[in-house]
Amino acid sequence: MTTLAHAVGDSATMVARQLRHMLRYPSMTLLLAGMPIFFLLLFVYVFGGAMGPGTDGAAASRADYLDYIAPGIVLIAVTSAAQGTAISVAMDMTEGVVARFRTMDIARVSVLTGHVVGSLIQAMLCAGLVVAVALLIGFRPSAGPAEWLATAGLLALVSFALTWLSVALGLVAKTVESASNLPMPLVFLPFLGSGFVPTETLPTGLRWFAEFQPFTPVIDTLRGLLTGTGIGDSGVAAVAWCVGIALVSYLWARKLYERDPSV
Incomplete structure (x- = not known):
């Protein structure tokens, strides 16, 4: 068996391991999707009537505000899944699972690949659940098949980037508890962007941060594609x-993973 075939086979085994964990503990996926769904319902039904007029001159209706914030909430779902990735990686590191894998004849790349692909699937499932709830409560995107495909592609790209970041955070964490806290700022960044109100309504300093942080162009692109x-x-x-x-x-993750385990 070639080195590439060996790595692919081992990676597929590790992905299957992550998927089995997801199937065995579906509550984790539901929990990760639960917070953005809560935010969606909270902002639409509690704040929607009041905040609607501030969204680019939209009428003061919950339906208009729902159309505005849905892309940002979907992004929060993806960032929430990143927290689960960091926890999963930290558990493997602190419980000796990775140390056991190092002693086995498996491709080293397969361990992280399994986490990344499994977490990517989980993130997309969380995003799908949020979109489904948004549609149930009245979200009516105007996107056609091409726009939906582009939306899925962008969400997958965002998930891929945040998953690798979460893997690195899980590797650098000393405990599972700290790993659960490190990705938390990612969940709140959409609040400090264009996810809930236009950036021009923010104070000058916060507006500058909102316009130049990474999640604002992602939200604006998702909103443009969907609406x-x-x-x-x-x-x-x-x-x-x-x-x-x-x-x-x-x-960063590769450097952390390949370092001497005794360090």
Whole structure:
């Protein structure tokens, strides 16, 4: 068997391991999707009537505000899944699972690959659950098949980047508890962007941060694809951010994983 075939086979085994964990503990996926669904219902039914007029002149209706915030909530679902990735990696590291894998004749790359692919699937499931709930309560996107495909592709790219970042955070964490806390800022970044209100309504300093942080172009691109609003250069910025985060996080995670276990 060639080295490539060996790595692919071992990676498939590790992905199957992660999927078995998901099937055995479906409550984790539901829990990760639960928080963004809670935010969706909270902001639509509690704040929607009041905040609607601030969203680009939209009428003061919950339906209009739902159309505005749905893309940001979907992104929160993806970032929430990142927390589960960090916890899963930290558990394997602290409970000796990875140390056991190191003694076995398996491709080293397969362990992280299993986590990344499994977590990517979980993130997309969480995003799908949020979209389903949004549709049930009145979200009516104007996207056609091409726009839905582009939306799925962008979400997959964001998930891929954040998954590698979460893998690195799980590797650098000393305990499972700290691993659960490290990705928390990712969940709240959409609140400090264009996810819930237009950035021009924010104070100057916060507005500057919101316009230049990575999640704002992602949200603007998702909103443009789903609701037919203009995207401008947000699409290019969103892809660039995702590629940059994925590359840096992958190199960081690989360095952490390949370091001497005794260090």
